[in-house]
Amino acid sequence: MRHVSVGALALVLMAISACSGSDDSSGKKPEDKLVGAIGVQLSETALFQGPKRTLMIGGQAGEGVPLVQGRDALFRAYYSTNADYDGEAVLATLDLLDGQPPIEKALILGPGSSDADLGSTINFEIPGSRIKETFQYSLSMVQFDNGRGDNQFARFAQQVAVAGKPNKLRILIVPYAYNADGSGRVPDTSEEQVERYRERFRSLYPVSDVEVSVHAPVPWSSPIQPNGYGWQEVGLNLFGIRGSEGIPPDTYLYGVFNPTASIGQFCGGGCLLGVTLLNDNPPDEGSVSLRLALGVGFPQVALNTAAHEIGHAHGRRHANCGPGLEPQSIDSQYPHANGRIGDWGYDITNGDLHDPAVATDIMSYCDNQFISGYNYTSLFARGQNVNSPKIIGAPADYWIVASDGLGSTRWQKTRFAGIPSGQEVEVTVDTSSASGLVSKAWYTPYDHLDGGWLFLPASVGEITRIEHAAGGARQVLRR
Ligand SMILES: [Zn+2]
Numbered sequence: 001m002r003h004v005s006v007g008a009l010a011l012v013l014m015a016i017s018a019c020s021g022s023d024d025s026s027g028k029k030p031e032d033k034l035v036g037a038i039g040v041q042l043s044e045t046a047l048f049q050g051p052k053r054t055l056m057i058g059g060q061a062g063e064g065v066p067l068v069q070g071r072d073a074l075f076r077a078y079y080s081t082n083a084d085y086d087g088e089a090v091l092a093t094l095d096l097l098d099g100q101p102p103i104e105k106a107l108i109l110g111p112g113s114s115d116a117d118l119g120s121t122i123n124f125e126i127p128g129s130r131i132k133e134t135f136q137y138s139l140s141m142v143q144f145d146n147g148r149g150d151n152q153f154a155r156f157a158q159q160v161a162v163a164g165k166p167n168k169l170r171i172l173i174v175p176y177a178y179n180a181d182g183s184g185r186v187p188d189t190s191e192e193q194v195e196r197y198r199e200r201f202r203s204l205y206p207v208s209d210v211e212v213s214v215h216a217p218v219p220w221s222s223p224i225q226p227n228g229y230g231w232q233e234v235g236l237n238l239f240g241i242r243g244s245e246g247i248p249p250d251t252y253l254y255g256v257f258n259p260t261a262s263i264g265q266f267c268g269g270g271c272l273l274g275v276t277l278l279n280d281n282p283p284d285e286g287s288v289s290l291r292l293a294l295g296v297g298f299p300q301v302a303l304n305t306a307a308h309e310i311g312h313a314h315g316r317r318h319a320n321c322g323p324g325l326e327p328q329s330i331d332s333q334y335p336h337a338n339g340r341i342g343d344w345g346y347d348i349t350n351g352d353l354h355d356p357a358v359a360t361d362i363m364s365y366c367d368n369q370f371i372s373g374y375n376y377t378s379l380f381a382r383g384q385n386v387n388s389p390k391i392i393g394a395p396a397d398y399w400i401v402a403s404d405g406l407g408s409t410r411w412q413k414t415r416f417a418g419i420p421s422g423q424e425v426e427v428t429v430d431t432s433s434a435s436g437l438v439s440k441a442w443y444t445p446y447d448h449l450d451g452g453w454l455f456l457p458a459s460v461g462e463i464t465r466i467e468h469a470a471g472g473a474r475q476v477l478r479r
Pocket of ligand 1: 318
């Protein structure tokens with residue numbers, strides 16, 4: 001298949017829009033009528049929100065991973081052509097029957113489609129907002145009649161249930177500032193890196209959206225070693241954070257640190273990249289308090305380590321591929337050899353296609369990682385049970401003012417729906433345009449520090465100074 005040049009495309013579309021909706025009674029000539037393109041057979045349709053989900057194959061309903069409301073998707077139409085196809089441009093139209101305009105593509109078809117070649121299928125990018133409770137569509141590949149008649153095999157319409165309700169995976173990255181070597185080194189949690197984490201989770205996890213927020217860095221002065229020494233203490237600290245700071249139950253905590261300057265220094269003699277308690281009991285939800293994981297923040301491995309470790313916090317065991325897997329950590333139900341993904345996958349965040357002959361599951365220790373339909377479906381079930389649907393809706397912006405009582409105050413804007421955790425308090429705020437404003441806020445103290453987090457509606461404006469007595473003593477914080 002090749003795409004028609006821009007000039008030809010414009011001509012085709014102009015011609016089509018000029019006669020769109022015509023029929024024999026409208027006075028149009030028969031050759032202006034649009035009919036199913038002769039010699040074209042629509043063979044399959046699939047929706048990719050990650051692993052392939054066949055919608056239709058050979059005219060029958062297909063199967064595969066569950067669809068998720070609100071999640072971006074790629075619709076692929078597979079076809080074949082025979083000698084009756086005239087080689088001229090075809091107008092492919094995907095109508096989602098949702099009151100929005102159909103998506104149209106004018107193109108010249110090739111001999112047929114294959115999974116391996118994105119360019120061989122007719123592809124429509126569907127924004128998540130158009131994936132609702134039912135996915136219904138009408139697909140047609142038409143040409144002007146020119147007296148050749150109609151071909152019903154160039155059209156298909158279908159309704160498919162969307163099993164997944166809207167849901168958001170929420171990750172709170174907790175960076176540890178590593179002081180055991182005196183460096184105070186903090187892993188990268190810049191806005192850009194946080195967005196990279198968010199996109200990696202969004203590509204692999206069957207959720208409508210992902211929110212990644214960042215905790216104020218946690219100072220850490222005990223050694224953390226490649227062999228696992230010292231990790232448990234960090235895990236216990238992270239465990240404490242949920243309770244002491246009132247972290248919402250659907251938020252996964254991810255503790256991250258760099259105990260050396262580079263991954264080469266840390267992993268020269270073999271290393272642990274992450275540690276998580278397998279959170280598989282009760283099986284459908286896991287334990288709230290174990291919705292946490294640890295990993296290193298070296299840029300070469302940070303994103304996949306996070307996605308893998310949070311997979312354990314979703315109760316997923318290892319896909320059997322790669323060295324050093326503890327036998328009891330391997331998922332005996334995993335259906336594909338060598339940790340492979342089993343079917344074609346498509347990354348909605350970057351457009352990459354993943355070949356089941358090459359790609360391995362994120363829960364393996366092997367390269368070319370994506371997500372198998374098997375683990376995607378398991379993560380789907382957990383996400384549907386855990387990821388609170390109420391957080392979809394109208395999110396609001398908040399200031400988080402994190403003060404550690406040691407003179408360090410961090411100011412950060414965040415966005416979420418629902419009420420912030422913590423005790424409701426009144427604070428006095430000066431902003432760049434007003435002073436002495438009284439605002440509602442929510443305060444959560446640290447357990448081992450004389451400070452805490454204050455949430456304020458960001459609508460107060462650009463804060464310059466804040467005064468509150470939420471922690472007991474009156475505190476003045478300047479920004
Ligand atoms: Zn693992």
